[in-house]
Amino acid sequence: MAKRKSQNRSAARNGNVTLREGDVTTLGDEVTRGLGDIRLMHPPGTTPITPASMISIEAIAGHGHLIEGIGIDWGSGGGCLSIMAARTPGVTRVVGLEIDETNVSVARRNARLNGVEEKVKFIRSGSYSPFEDGDRRSLESLRGRTDFMIANPISSDDDDGFGYRRTVLSGARDFLRDGGRVFLSISYQYGRRRIAGLERDVPGFFHEGILARSACVPFDLGRTDLLNCLKVYAREESRGGFEYEFCNPLRQAQAMNARDSLAFYERTGRSPLSQWQTHLFTYHPDRL
Numbered sequence: 001m002a003k004r005k006s007q008n009r010s011a012a013r014n015g016n017v018t019l020r021e022g023d024v025t026t027l028g029d030e031v032t033r034g035l036g037d038i039r040l041m042h043p044p045g046t047t048p049i050t051p052a053s054m055i056s057i058e059a060i061a062g063h064g065h066l067i068e069g070i071g072i073d074w075g076s077g078g079g080c081l082s083i084m085a086a087r088t089p090g091v092t093r094v095v096g097l098e099i100d101e102t103n104v105s106v107a108r109r110n111a112r113l114n115g116v117e118e119k120v121k122f123i124r125s126g127s128y129s130p131f132e133d134g135d136r137r138s139l140e141s142l143r144g145r146t147d148f149m150i151a152n153p154i155s156s157d158d159d160d161g162f163g164y165r166r167t168v169l170s171g172a173r174d175f176l177r178d179g180g181r182v183f184l185s186i187s188y189q190y191g192r193r194r195i196a197g198l199e200r201d202v203p204g205f206f207h208e209g210i211l212a213r214s215a216c217v218p219f220d221l222g223r224t225d226l227l228n229c230l231k232v233y234a235r236e237e238s239r240g241g242f243e244y245e246f247c248n249p250l251r252q253a254q255a256m257n258a259r260d261s262l263a264f265y266e267r268t269g270r271s272p273l274s275q276w277q278t279h280l281f282t283y284h285p286d287r288l
């Protein structure tokens, strides 16, 4: 189990990071599956560790044999996935790309806290475009040499919510070697047709299946970010896009699209069900 711990009952200073109760999560050995305990600071103002993060962590813990060599973590947040990857035997280097400066600085501290600072480099970067010249050169050096990628991207809000998944894969083509692998977080509600469509939208990638999944759990609409996602999905369905797939919490066998899920929530206050999932893609540019 992941344990949230307070360093102190009240706020405590740790270097330049102020920690409050619940701001440190320890992933025990039973979560990291032999990679040792990992302690992660996530002070207010930084990206929290969410259920989707935990499923990506489980995917790395359970499928470490699929990653080795050099990796890129797109949207590295506080660094949990980069650090998990860096602890994996056979992984020599991980570069975390993250747009938010506070996240980058906490991720660097987390890397030091977990003894992987020699293997992991966190770069402030808008997608694959680092802000600093030196970091641009560092990332350039990984072109065509990257063995794996990990990404738990945010939902986009100006399209069907899936835009960042396409961005991650299309940019990854510049960096991955032939046969490179991508661990990509895509939860169930995006629907099978949209997930299968990634192979068509981003040629060169092949969908190999699901590495880790949660149980069917509420897509917690008490979280403003998830409620906003559902509104984006409902708008996309109204525009004629592929339907999303949720389950009715009162009758699990009953599927609901995004518009029905939103109406159901407004009527009952109940969140529809979905599953957090991490999928595996492989990159074979010549197998088109």
Ligand SMILES: C[S@@+](CC[C@H](N)C(=O)[O-])C[C@H]1O[C@@H](n2cnc3c(N)ncnc32)[C@H](O)[C@@H]1O
Residues within 6 Å of the ligand: 047, 048, 049, 050, 052, 053, 056, 074, 075, 076, 077, 078, 079, 080, 081, 097, 098, 099, 100, 103, 125, 126, 127, 128, 152, 153, 154
């Ligand atoms: C869902 S969080 C995942 C964080 C972490 N990898 C995890 O699994 O907990 C997505 C992260 O992507 C970052 N992000 C959003 N847009 C980005 C962009 N254009 N380029 C790089 N990072 C971005 C966010 O700041 C956030 O930290």
